[in-house]
Structure formats: C-alpha cells, structure tokens
Amino acid sequence: MKRNQLLKKTKSEVEEGGIDLLTSYINGEETMQYGLESDDKFLRDTILNLMVAGRDTTSSGLTWFFWLVLTHPEVEAKIREELKASIPQEAAEKSRLFNVEELSKLHYVKHLSLYPPVPFQHKAPVKRDILPSGHHVHPKMKILFSLYAMGRMESIWGKDCLEFRPERWISERGTVKHEPSYKFLAFNAGPRTCLGKEVAFTVKATSLVQLPNDN
Numbered sequence: 001m002k003r004n005q006l007l008k009k010t011k012s013e014v015e016e017g018g019i020d021l022l023t024s025y026i027n028g029e030e031t032m033q034y035g036l037e038s039d040d041k042f043l044r045d046t047i048l049n050l051m052v053a054g055r056d057t058t059s060s061g062l063t064w065f066f067w068l069v070l071t072h073p074e075v076e077a078k079i080r081e082e083l084k085a086s087i088p089q090e091a092a093e094k095s096r097l098f099n100v101e102e103l104s105k106l107h108y109v110k111h112l113s114l115y116p117p118v119p120f121q122h123k124a125p126v127k128r129d130i131l132p133s134g135h136h137v138h139p140k141m142k143i144l145f146s147l148y149a150m151g152r153m154e155s156i157w158g159k160d161c162l163e164f165r166p167e168r169w170i171s172e173r174g175t176v177k178h179e180p181s182y183k184f185l186a187f188n189a190g191p192r193t194c195l196g197k198e199v200a201f202t203v204k205a206t207s208l209v210q211l212p213n214d215n
C-alpha cells in the first residue's frame with residue numbers, strides 16, 4: 001500500500017514535512033548499498049522489529065519522565081525556559097515535527113537514569129575473561145546487571161544519586177555533558193547500542209513542546 005502511495009507522488013511531495021522510516025527503507029540508498037533487498041518481507045520484519053523495540057520503551061520512559069517533571073515544579077520551570085529560548089513561540093504552538101537542530105538545543109530531555117525503561121539486562125561472555133571487578137567469567141555464564149540499580153548508585157552518580165536533577169547532564173557552558181556510555185546503559189552501549197536512541201529523544205522533546213501551559 002505504501003509503495004502504491006509513493007508511486008503516485010513526486011519526489012518533493014514525498015519529502016515534504018520529513019520522510020518517515022518506512023519510506024526511507026523503501027527508497028533508501030543505504031538499504032541497497034548493503035546488498036539488502038527492500039522486499040515486503042524485509043520491510044515487514046524491520047518495521048515490526050522497530051515497533052516492538054520502540055513502543056513500550058518510549059511510552060514507559062515518557063510516563064516516568066512526565067511524572068518526574070510534574071512533581072518537580074522547579075525542573076518544569078527550567079524546561080519551559082529552555083523551550084521558550086530554543087523554539088519560536090508560534091512554532092511551538094503548532095503540532096509538527098521538529099528538526100534535529102531545534103531538538104539539539106533541548107538538553108533536559110537527555111536523561112533516563114532513575115527509571116530506565118529496560119530495568120535489567122543479561123549478557124554472556126564469548127570467551128573466558130576477567131572483569132574489571134576481578135570476577136572470572138566464562139561462556140556458560142549469564143551475567144545479569146540491573147540498570148535500575150546502576151541509575152541510583154552513589155559510587156556512579158555521587159551523593160545526590162537519588163535526586164531527579166537533570167542539570168547533571170548539562171555542562172557549565174549550557175551544552176549536553178557527555179557521560180561515558182558504559183556509565184549510563186539505559187540504551188545499552190558499544191556496537192549493539194539502541195538504534196532508536198535519537199528517535200526516543202525526539203519523541204520526548206516533541207511531547208515536551210506540547211506540554212500544556214497553565215500560566
């Protein structure tokens with residue numbers, strides 16, 4: 001159905017307002033570049049994969065985030081300030097997709113440490129090894145680690161580890177402070193990092209822009 005819809009449109013009509021993921025997979029040069037055929041099975045599997053990986057994670061992240069914001073009025077005020085400074089008022093009032101440049105100015109969206117939507121994970125070593133902690137591991141072992149606990153550890157985040165303090169992600173210059181990805185594993189780290197991380201931040205920022213203003 002999507003293929004038929006695209007056939008009826010010109011290139012500029014397709015690109016108007018941003019390209020959705022399905023369209024970019026159908027037309028994508030990258031898909032071809034890796035020798036992948038964007039046949040119906042490929043599209044079905046890819047989209048299902050992204051939906052399964054991205055639906056509940058994003059909705060759980062957003063639910064906790066809005067609860068935190070609404071129970072911390074001082075943070076809400078700072079978010080509103082940031083929104084006013086970054087997104088023109090008339091643009092903020094319309095429901096639309098925001099571009100990467102606008103969203104990159106919204107620093108308050110980049111944290112999930114207290115309520116990570118994937119609260120624990122497990123991994124198995126490929127070969128025998130010794131972890132930095134001194135633990136000996138081998139391929140028949142399953143290593144469980146709790147991201148929920150890691151997001152609240154004083155040894156990782158400092159004395160205020162239990163506080164919702166988005167400023168910990170913002171540098172003195174007002175830019176995003178990049179923490180080592182292995183310190184913050186809510187999106188995993190390394191070559192299998194979440195593919196939808198930026199999508200998740202974009203959805204979060206877009207919902208923030210639409211936060212009703214009672215003033």
Ligand code: HEM
Nearest residue numbers: 050053054057058061117118186187188192194195196200
């Ligand atoms: C707040 C929202 C999200 C969180 C916390 C999250 C978290 C994660 C985590 C922890 C993994 C690693 C799983 C593992 O290896 O055991 C992962 C993988 C993945 N995520 Fe997300 N995710 C989120 C949103 C999304 C969205 C919106 C999409 C798609 C649009 C997505 C697509 C994927 C995919 C495809 C993988 C597999 C990557 C691979 O194994 O190479 N995620 N995500």
